[in-house]
Amino acid sequence: MNINDACDYIIERMSGAGSTLNLLKLQKLLYYVQGWHLAFYKAPLFEGKFQAWVHGPVNREIYDRFRHEKSLYSTVDTSDLRLGYSSSQNLSAASIQHINSVLDTYGCFTGDQLEYMTHQEDPWVQARGDLESSARCESEIDERTMATYYSSRLQ
Secondary structure: OEHHHHHHHHHHHHHHOOOOOEHHHHHHHHHHHHHHHHHHHOOOOOEOOOEEEOOEEEOHHHHHHHOOOOOOOOEOOHHHOOOOOOHHHHOOHHHHHHHHHHHHHHOOOOHHHHHHHHHOOHHHHHHHOOOOOOOOOOOEOOHHHHHHHHHHOOO
């Protein structure tokens, strides 16, 4: 799956539920979708790595998609869906079920709350190493670390 398909589905679902979504929250939800898929299925749901930025995990492709029009706290809604996107054509039923389960758990949190949560978790912490919390970082978060960390939380 393409990460943009997961991104558009999250936008569509959160907007349909009347939930507020900004870029910070969208990035963290995508990260948790990937992390929990790695834990449950031992494989990524979509192609695309996350980097350990100051505000938590960020996927560069999604950042680049919105960077000219949006800032960190800009609202994202159905007007931001890619032209021609259709969840029924772009996602399998199993993918939708997985994303929905993550959104049911994490969708109630704000972007700031999700950022705080990721800052307490091993994958982001390890990717940043000894950097200060305000230091710029583009280190990739290791998917094996994500899989191990989120798998351990299942027990």
